[in-house]
Amino acid sequence: MIINILAGGPEELLPDLTAYQEDDAIWVGVDRGVFHLINRNITPAKAFGDFDSVNKEELSIIEHQVAGIKKYKPEKDETDLELALNWALAQKPKTVRLFGATGGRLDHLLANVQLLLSPIKENNPANVYMIDQKNIVFIKEPGHYTIEKMASKKYISFVPLTLDVTDLTLEGFKFPLKNRHIYLGSTLCISNELIDVYGTFSFSKGILIVIRSND
Structure with missing residues (x-):
């Protein structure tokens, strides 16, 4: 439903x-x-x-x-x-x-x-x-996720909603990350892009806001 x-x-x-x-x-x-x-x-x-x-x-x-x-x-x-x-x-x-x-x-x-x-x-x-x-916004708990490229929503941003997010890993992205610790207020993960049809993101602690957007 x-x-x-x-x-x-x-x-x-x-x-x-x-x-x-x-x-x-x-x-x-x-x-x-x-x-x-x-x-x-x-x-x-x-x-x-x-x-x-x-x-x-x-x-x-x-x-x-x-x-x-x-x-x-x-x-x-x-x-x-x-x-x-x-x-x-x-x-x-x-x-x-x-x-x-x-x-x-x-x-x-x-x-x-x-x-x-x-x-x-x-x-x-x-x-x-x-x-x-211009935007699709959703929230994720710790886990491993697959995300598909969308021509209408080129940019993908990851914004911490908790004080910190642990072990953030981005694969298949223009700007990849490996087990990175990011903090509330960080702009490190703004305006990333997928380079493959599919990418993945994962983290072990915290809550992330995921924003898919276009200009």
Whole structure:
């Protein structure tokens, strides 16, 4: 199962959503993201939010077209996107994609990046990706991983999310590494590139943010 969640970030940063409309994909809207989906002729199965970013007319359209609406008060402990992601992870999907989660307020962006930790905290095997026009972002725990070259996302960066990441090894990259210890705040692994169709990365301790991007 794939669950696609569209939050209310700037529309100009959204990728082409038609590329993610697999037959088994379930769409979920978050706050103004629900309205963005409807405008793209995608009816979400669920909608989450306090809906403070839509007007009365837009809310009426949402209420008429979406059956599974979860409304919340603005004063709450979780963000709207966090509530939607928690629901999505409880469905035990293989993949969750977050759209409309970048741009706009920096505090929202940083909070959304940290939401990528949710499967790790809950010991949930789902893969969660944050996607916009220029970036695909995901988080990995220690292990050994294979990564495939993407013409549309030339650059690959590895950013520590913990104080340090131990034994980082990159193979098949323009700038390879062997058992390197990198620290929070390091820019050593920014803007690397794959030289082969496939490459690998591995590390033994810490948590890494992996960012695939294009100019």
